[in-house]
Each structure stands twice: as C-alpha cells, then as structure tokens.
Amino acid sequence: MTDEPTRRRPTLDEVAERAGVSRTAASRVLNNAPNVSRGKRDAVLRAIKELGYVRNPTARALATRQAGAVALIISGEDPAVLADPFYGQVIAGASTALEETDLHLVLCLATSARGQTRVEQLLQTRAVDGVMLMSLRGDDPLTCLALEAGVPAVFGGKPLHGQVPYYVDVDNVRGARQATDHLISLGRTRIATITGLLDTDVGLARRRGYQEALTLAGLPFRAEEAGDFTERSGMAAMEALLAHHPDLDAVFAANDNMAAGALRVLHRAGRTVPARTAVVGFDGLTVSEFTEPPLTTVHQPIRDIGREMTRMLLSLIAGEKPSPLILPTTLIRRESA
Amino acid sequence: MTDEPTRRRPTLDEVAERAGVSRTAASRVLNNAPNVSRGKRDAVLRAIKELGYVRNPTARALATRQAGAVALIISGEDPAVLADPFYGQVIAGASTALEETDLHLVLCLATSARGQTRVEQLLQTRAVDGVMLMSLRGDDPLTCLALEAGVPAVFGGKPLHGQVPYYVDVDNVRGARQATDHLISLGRTRIATITGLLDTDVGLARRRGYQEALTLAGLPFRAEEAGDFTERSGMAAMEALLAHHPDLDAVFAANDNMAAGALRVLHRAGRTVPARTAVVGFDGLTVSEFTEPPLTTVHQPIRDIGREMTRMLLSLIAGEKPSPLILPTTLIRRESA
DNA sequence: TTGTAAGCGTTATCAT
DNA sequence: ATGATAACGCTTACAA
Numbered sequence: 001m002t003d004e005p006t007r008r009r010p011t012l013d014e015v016a017e018r019a020g021v022s023r024t025a026a027s028r029v030l031n032n033a034p035n036v037s038r039g040k041r042d043a044v045l046r047a048i049k050e051l052g053y054v055r056n057p058t059a060r061a062l063a064t065r066q067a068g069a070v071a072l073i074i075s076g077e078d079p080a081v082l083a084d085p086f087y088g089q090v091i092a093g094a095s096t097a098l099e100e101t102d103l104h105l106v107l108c109l110a111t112s113a114r115g116q117t118r119v120e121q122l123l124q125t126r127a128v129d130g131v132m133l134m135s136l137r138g139d140d141p142l143t144c145l146a147l148e149a150g151v152p153a154v155f156g157g158k159p160l161h162g163q164v165p166y167y168v169d170v171d172n173v174r175g176a177r178q179a180t181d182h183l184i185s186l187g188r189t190r191i192a193t194i195t196g197l198l199d200t201d202v203g204l205a206r207r208r209g210y211q212e213a214l215t216l217a218g219l220p221f222r223a224e225e226a227g228d229f230t231e232r233s234g235m236a237a238m239e240a241l242l243a244h245h246p247d248l249d250a251v252f253a254a255n256d257n258m259a260a261g262a263l264r265v266l267h268r269a270g271r272t273v274p275a276r277t278a279v280v281g282f283d284g285l286t287v288s289e290f291t292e293p294p295l296t297t298v299h300q301p302i303r304d305i306g307r308e309m310t311r312m313l314l315s316l317i318a319g320e321k322p323s324p325l326i327l328p329t330t331l332i333r334r335e336s337a
Numbered sequence: 338m339t340d341e342p343t344r345r346r347p348t349l350d351e352v353a354e355r356a357g358v359s360r361t362a363a364s365r366v367l368n369n370a371p372n373v374s375r376g377k378r379d380a381v382l383r384a385i386k387e388l389g390y391v392r393n394p395t396a397r398a399l400a401t402r403q404a405g406a407v408a409l410i411i412s413g414e415d416p417a418v419l420a421d422p423f424y425g426q427v428i429a430g431a432s433t434a435l436e437e438t439d440l441h442l443v444l445c446l447a448t449s450a451r452g453q454t455r456v457e458q459l460l461q462t463r464a465v466d467g468v469m470l471m472s473l474r475g476d477d478p479l480t481c482l483a484l485e486a487g488v489p490a491v492f493g494g495k496p497l498h499g500q501v502p503y504y505v506d507v508d509n510v511r512g513a514r515q516a517t518d519h520l521i522s523l524g525r526t527r528i529a530t531i532t533g534l535l536d537t538d539v540g541l542a543r544r545r546g547y548q549e550a551l552t553l554a555g556l557p558f559r560a561e562e563a564g565d566f567t568e569r570s571g572m573a574a575m576e577a578l579l580a581h582h583p584d585l586d587a588v589f590a591a592n593d594n595m596a597a598g599a600l601r602v603l604h605r606a607g608r609t610v611p612a613r614t615a616v617v618g619f620d621g622l623t624v625s626e627f628t629e630p631p632l633t634t635v636h637q638p639i640r641d642i643g644r645e646m647t648r649m650l651l652s653l654i655a656g657e658k659p660s661p662l663i664l665p666t667t668l669i670r671r672e673s674a
Numbered sequence: 675t676t677g678t679a680a681g682c683g684t685t686a687t688c689a690t
Numbered sequence: 691a692t693g694a695t696a697a698c699g700c701t702t703a704c705a706a
Contacts, residue, residue, distance in 0.1 A: 009463075011683055022693045027685060035691055054461045058398045059683035062698050067395065068464075069443065079429035079640075083623055088419035095446040096416050099455065104464065106406065107444045109432040118436065124391045126346075127405075127441065231627050260627040267629060286420055290568050290597040292604060292629030303416075348699055359677045364701060372675055396699035399682050 010051040019047035030055060069104040070313055071128040073119055073146075075136050079111045084229065084257060085285050086302060090134065090156065093306025101314065103129065110142060123149035130313045132156060138199035152316035154309050158201045166316060168309045168325045172202050175298040175329035176209025179252045179280040182296070182331055184217045188250035188278055192223035194237040194262060196254035203229075206254040206282060223248055227258045234261025242269055249277060250337065256281040256288040256297055263291050263336070278337035293335035300329045347388040356384035367392060406441040407650055408465040410456055410483075412473050416448045421566065421594060422622050423639060427471065427493065430643025438651065440466065447479060460486035467650045469493060475536035489653035491646050495538045503653060505646045505662045509539050512635040512666035513546025516589045516617040519633070519668055521554045525587035525615055529560035531574040531599060533591035543591040543619060560585055564595045571598025579606055586614060587674065593618040593625040593634055600628050600673070615674035630672035637666045 016026040021040050028036045029044040036044075047053070061068050072094055074087060081087070091107070098105055106128060110119045122128060123145055130152035136143055138160040146153040147164065155167040183191050193210045196203035207224065214222065223245040227233035234253055238261065241248060253259035259281030263273060271277045273293055281288055284299030308325050315322040353363040358377050365373045366381040373381075384390070398405050409431055411424060418424070428444070435442055443465060447456045459465060460482055467489035473480055475497040483490040484501065492504040520528050530547045533540035544561065551559065560582040564570035571590055575598065578585060590596035596618030600610060608614045610630055618625055621636030645662050652659040 013683080023684090024686095024693055025691090028692090031685085037691060040691085054458075056399075056683050057462050057464045058395060058404065059698090060685075061395045062393075062399050062700090063683080063685040065698070079433050082425035082429040083422055085420055085422045085425065088422065088425050091444065092416035092419040092446065095444065095452075096449075099449065099451045102455075104443045104459070105445075106441045107428065107432065108442075109429065112433075112436065114436045115432075118439075121391075122441070125394050127394045231623060257623075264627055264629070264631075286568060287624055287627075290601055290624075290628065292601070294601075350699080360700085361677055361702085362675090365676095368701085374675060377676085393699055396682090397701075399684085400699080400701040402682070 009056075010053045012053070012055065015044065015047045015051055015053045018051060019043040067127055067129045068102065069106050069128045070098070070130045070132065070310070070317075071106045071108050071122060073108045073110055073122075073131055073133045073142065075110045075134065075140055075142055077111065079109055081111060081135065082109070085287065086255075086283060087134070089285075089302035090306035090309075093303035093308075094132065094310045095306075096303075097307045097310035097314075103314075116142070120145055123151060126151060130154075130317050132309045132313055135200070136160075137197070152313055154312045154316065156305060156309055160199060160201050160204070166312055166322060166324060168305055168312060168327065169201075170300045170305070170327045170329050172205035172329075173209040173212065175282060175300065176206040176252065176254070177213045178209075178329065178331045179282065179298045180210045180213035181217075182333075183250040183252060183278055183280060183337060184213065184219070186250070186274075186278060186337060189219055190221045190223075190245070190248045191219070191250040191252060192221075192225070192241045192245060192248045194225055194227045194234055194241070194251060194253040194258050196227060196229050196258075198226055203254060210252050221248075227254065227261075229255050229257060231257045231261040234258030235265050236261075238262035238265035242266075242271075250279070251277060252280050252282075254282055256283040256285045256295060259295055259297070259336075260287055260291050263293075263295070267292070274335065274337050280337045284332055288332075288334070291336070296334045296337040297332050298329050299332045301327050346393075347390045349390070349392065352381065352384045352388055352390045355388060356380040404464055404466045405439065406443050406465045407435070407467045407469065407647070407654075408443045408445050408459060410445045410447055410459075410468055410470045410479065412447045412471065412477055412479055414448065416446055418448065418472065419446070422624065423592075423620060424471070426622075426639035427643035427646075430640035430645075431469065431647045432643075433640075434644040434647035434651075440651075453479070457482055460488060463488060467491075467654050469646045469650055472537070473497075474534070489650055491649045491653065493642060493646055497536060497538050497541070503649055503659060503661060505642055505649060505664065506538075507637045507642070507664045507666050509542035509666075510546040510549065512619060512637065513543040513589065513591070514550045515546075515666065515668045516619065516635045517547045517550035518554075519670075520587040520589060520615055520617060520674060521550065521556070523587070523611075523615055523674060526556055527558040527560075527582070527585045528556070528587040528589060529562070529578045529582060529585045531571055531578070531588060531590040531595050532561055532563045533566050533595075535563055540591060547589050558585075564591070564598075566592050566594060568594045568598040571595030572602050573598075575599035575602035579603075579608075587616070588614060589617050589619075591619055593620040593622045593632060596632055596634070596673075597624055597628050600630075600632070604629070611672065611674050617674045621669055625669075625671070628673070633671045633674040634669050635666050636669045638664050
C-alpha cells in the first residue's frame with residue numbers, strides 16, 4: 001500500500017521477463033495480435049497485472065510514427081473569441097467523438113502572433129495526426145499552412161478564399177433565407193440586417209441569404225450594418241441602423257450574440273419587440289432562450305459540427321476520402337419574431 | 338516549388354552530416370547549449386535551413402521523458418457543461434499562459450464513463466507533464482486519481498472533500514457576502530438564494546456567504562432553492578421560490594446563468610426587476626450584460642483563473658512548491674439590483 | 675569544445 | 691507461433 005512517490009514504472013521487457021516470454025510476444029499481446037498462443041497470452045496478461053504495467057505512449061508514438069492526438073485550431077483576433085459559447089459546443093462534440101478512439105484532443109488558439117507561430121510548428125513537426133480548423137478569416141495564412149503541411153486537415157466552415165477538400169459546414173445562405181423569409185411572412189417589409197464579419201464565408205453567406213430573400217420577395221428596402229459576431233458589435237450596429245433607418249420594422253442578426261446586443265438597444269430606444277421591431281438571430285445558443293423576449297433564431301447543430309468534423313478527420317487519417325458535409329439549419333420560433 | 342506530398346523529413350543525423358559535425362553538436366545547437374563553437378553553430382544552423390529540418394517532438398519526448406503537454410480536465414455530468422461560457426474563458430487563460438512555453442494543451446472531458454476511463458489512462462501513462470482539474474463534484478474519484486497518479490496537478494476550485502495542496506480559487510464566501518450585503522444595503526429584507534450544486538465547494542461556499550450576510554444583518558428571512566448552475570435550473574428554482582415565498586424581495590443566484598433564468602421567470606410572473614424583486618448573479622460573464630435588465634453581479638476573474646492555474650502548474654513541473662492562490666471578486670453594479 | 679556510445683520504450687521485419 | 695534484431699529520432703553521460 002505504501003507507494004513510493006515516484007517509482008520507475010515497469011517496461012515491456014520486464015513484463016516479458018516476468019512472463020517468461022520474449023518482448024515481442026508481450027508486445028503482440030498488447031496490440032492483441034492473433035499470432036500468440038493462449039498460454040503465453042495469459043502469462044503476459046498476468047505479468048502486466050502483477051507489475052502494474054502501463055505502456056508508454058511516447059515510445060509507442062515514436063515507433064509507430066503516429067502522434068496519438070489531433071488538434072482543434074481556433075483562429076481569431078483575440079483569445080476572447082472563446083467567450084462565445086459556440087466553441088464550447090464544438091469542443092464538446094469533438095471531444096465526444098474522440099472518446100471512441102484513443103486519440104487525444106489538443107486545443108490551439110491561433111489568436112496572437114505567438115499562437116500562430118506555435119500552430120505552424122505544430123503542423124510542421126507533425127505533433128498531431130490531424131487538425132481541425134475553425135473560424136478562419138479571409139486571408140488567414142493558416143489555410144495554406146494547413147493544406148501545405150500535408151497533415152490531414154478538415155475545416156469548420158469553408159474558408160473564404162480557395163477551395164479546401166474537406167470541410168463541415170451548414171447551409172448559411174439557406175439559414176439566412178429561412179430567417180428573412182420568416183420576417184417577410186410576418187408582413188415585415190423594412191428588414192435590416194446586422195452582418196457578421198464580412199471577410200468570412202459565414203458572414204458573407206448569411207448576408208447573401210438575407211439579400212436573396214428580399215430580392216425574391218420583391219422588397220426594395222435594404223439596410224446593412226456590419227458586426228463581428230460579438231454582443232457589443234451588435235449593439236453598435238443596431239444603434240447605427242436605428243440612426244439611419246428609423247423606419248425599419250425588423251432585423252436579422254447574423255448570430256445570437258449580436259441579436260442579444262440589438263435587443264438591448266431596441267429596448268433602450270423604447271421600441272417594443274416584436275410589435276414594433278421583430279428580431280431574428282442565428283445559432284440557437286442557450287443565450288437565445290434567455291433574452292427578453294426570447295429570440296426567434298436559426299438553429300445550427302453546433303455539437304454535430306464538432307462531431308462530424310472529428311469523424312471526417314478520423315476517416316481522413318484512416319486514408320479514406322470523405323465528402324464535404326453540409327448540415328441543415330432549422331428555424332426556431334420564439335417571441336422576438 | 339513542387340513539394341512531394343509526403344517526403345521523408347530530414348533527421349538530426351542528416352543535418353549533422355551536412356554540416357560536417359557530430360549529431361551531438363547539432364543537438365547542442367538545437368538546445369542552444371553554450372559549449373559549441375561559433376563556426377560549428379553556424380554550419381549547423383545553415384544545414385538546418387537548407388534541409389528544412391524540424392525536430393521530432395515525439396523522439397525528443399521519449400529521450401527527455403517529458404510529454405511536452407499539459408491537460409485541462411473538465412469533469413461533470415454531461416458534455417453540455419461546456420455550453421457554459423465560463424470554461425471558454427478558463428481555456429483562453431490557460432492557452433495564453435502556455436504560449437510562453439512550448440507545452441501543448443490537451444483538453445479532456447471527463448463527462449462520461451468512457452471519458453473518465455480515458456482520463457485515468459492519461460494520468461497513469463503520464464501522457465502529459467501535468468494536469469489541471471476543474472469542476473470536481475463532491476466525491477469525484479478524479480480527485481484521488483490525480484493525487485495518486487503522481488503527476489503535478491492543480492485544481493480549479495477546492496474539491497469538496499479532502500485537502501489538495503495546489504489550487505486556484507476565488508473567495509466564494511466573500512463574493513456571496515458582497516452580493517447579499519449589496520441587496521441588504523438596498524433595503525431588501527426578504528432575500529432568497531438560488532444555490533449552485535451543493536456537492537461542490539463553490540456551491541456550498543456561495544450559500545454560506547449568503548447565510549452569513551443575513552445572519553450578520555440580523556435578518557431572519559431564509560429561502561433557498563438548489564440549482565445546478567444552468568439557466569434552466571435557475572428558472573425552476575425561481576418558480577419554486579415564488580411559489581413558496583411570494584413575499585421575497587430579492588434573489589441572490591449563485592451564478593449568472595441561473596440569474597438569467599430567474600429573470601425570465603420573474604418577468605413572466607409580472608414582477609418588475611429591480612423595483613419589486615432585485616437580482617444579483619455571480620461570475621460576470623458576458624451574458625450578464627445582456628439580460629433584461631442587465632445583471633448586477635459578482636465578477637470573478639475567470640481568464641485569470643485559467644492563467645494562474647497554468648502558471649502554478651508550470652511552477653510545479655519546474656519542481657517548485659507554489660502556494661495556493663485565492664483571487665478576488667468584485668461587485669459590478671448594473672440595473673438588476 | 676567535441677564526439678562516441680548508450681540509452682529512452684516501443685513496434686516492425688524477418689527469419690525460424 | 692516465436693523471438694532476435696533492427697529501427698524510430700532524439701538526448702545525455704562520459705571521455706577525449
């Protein structure tokens with residue numbers, strides 16, 4: 001019972017010796033290879049138990065040339081991006097998917113010069129068996145770096161420029177149209193939008209969905225203000241919209257955070273929601289249930305995005321050629337529109 | 338310019354050969370050891386550049402017996418814990434602190450049986466050089482496992498049972514008292530609380546702070562309802578409180594999420610905030626700025642918690658004996674109380 | 675300052 | 691089925 005604080009842990013050789021077999025045989029048992037007799041297998045298993053052997057993952061990694069880990073790389077201007085609960089969901093999805101395997105998840109924030117550098121090193125040294133990349137901005141050098149590094153890479157959301165072979169995305173254009181169409185079906189005719197970052201595919205796609213819906217409905221009114229997906233930017237954008245277009249009767253915000261910011265501004269401006277101004281968000285985060293009023297929003301299956309990115313990456317690592325995946329969005333009607 | 342898809346990468350031996358020195362010398366340059374002549378160093382550096390050498394972290398790890406990574410382990414019932422933006426902040430803090438080093442961050446969710454098992458393996462195989470553990474429940478086996486595994490471990494928040502030598506925490510009792518005292522100073526006398534999980538130290542400590550404040554103020558009124566830190570539980574708790582104590586005039590919720598849930602219920606019940614019922618939360622998450630009305634809350638420096646846990650772990654890994662750290666909380670006055 | 679040689683703890687190859 | 695033997699790519703005494 002008295003465990004030494006740091007006793008050297010047994011090696012496979014010691015297990016083999018104790019079991020009276022070769023190290024090779026012991027290794028075979030560990031990797032449950034077929035070609036090992038019942039007797040020896042049992043002996044090895046017993047020795048492992050008696051010695052409390054655990055295999056050294058690093059040595060294994062060196063010999064197999066597999067890192068035993070994949071990375072989730074989150075880009076952005078600022079570590080504060082993680083304040084967005086969106087990422088937590090992606091991480092949860094990825095993490096759950098990895099539980100089936102024996103791969104670890106390493107998390108990288110490429111949100112500073114130093115962070116970028118470290119990600120580059122990660123890619124070049126092949127410290128992981130594959131990478132998932134999220135929230136890349138338009139000209140993010142990471143896109144190329146990842147592609148050129150030759151490690152399996154899947155993207156969360158299409159990067160803005162260039163083609164990437166493997167990605168998981170949602171149909172942002174369609175989602176934005178669902179949102180806008182809903183507002184139109186409510187009889188709104190002066191619908192504004194708070195866009196996301198316009199140097200990202202999501203930002204652009206959601207704006208396009210908004211524009212298409214209006215065009216198809218033959219509505220001439222247009223009013224756009226750019227945000228950056230944060231609540232604060234949503235407030236600023238809403239203030240600007242109100243200043244320039246006091247006659248607007250609805251707003252489509254490109255995500256829930258910005259919609260929440262917009263709601264505050266509308267409230268302070270004394271404009272009732274939805275009576276005077278209807279609001280629709282995008283994401284379906286928990287926050288959208290607890291704004292006042294609760295937000296009508298376009299739900300995207302965020303956990304699934306993380307899960308599917310991971311599965312796609314595993315498939316890629318296994319040498320397959322998976323197809324890109326587009327997940328569906330659904331409109332959730334609550335009280336804000 | 339035509340890079341082969343998978344060309345074998347040069348080894349240190351090849352660099353050494355090219356530079357016309359021993360592998361040992363090359364290794365010394367890499368680890369910028371002092372004992373290597375200017376001339377050889379330059380030659381090695383040049384060879385590295387010409388060959389595009391990057392050192393293999395796995396081999397290095399095997400030789401140095403250091404994994405080159407630390408883990409952040411998040412416990413809980415359900416991967417959904419990550420929906421709480423709280424963790425994103427901790428991760429951001431940890432990640433930023435690690436940028437200074439060459440350690441990677443591996444993220445583990447011990448939120449399922451499988452997840453628990455994998456964490457155990459992580460600990461036993463020493464796949465990381467140290468671990469940070471968060472949100473441990475009262476009898477979480479992880480506490481002991483981590484302690485017994487003999488890997489450097491720092492806890493985020495004191496575990497409920499037993500003593501742990503290294504942890505970073507905030508003064509939850511004091512924070513809760515700040516909140517409750519504030520309500521008292523507002524003239525409220527029938528102050529209820531929505532507690533957090535009562536098998537965690539945070540949950541208990543914040544309840545204690547609430548109780549102490551009332552006792553010191555000589556207020557007899559008590560009304561408690563337990564939540565689990567989620568918005569939904571905050572709603573349920575608020576409903577129960579309203580049912581049993583319709584005369585309450587203030588609520589201290591043990592975190593912002595639950596406070597947000599409470600606000601919704603109060604609103605639906607037609608009780609104005611703060612006029613009829615004042616509300617104070619805890620955390621100071623972004624969400625607290627965008628509830629209606631914005632939440633008065635006890636801010637805790639979440640990013641700093643992540644950062645300090647990391648620093649403490651690094652210090653521990655370096656063989657030092659850091660002292661536990663208690664970070665301060667501050668009351669942020671907004672409109673809800 | 676420099677290099678030789680011996681690890682680090684596995685897995686993979688190839689006879690037997 | 692079995693076991694030597696040679697990788698895997700780096701660090702680190704120890705000796706010169």
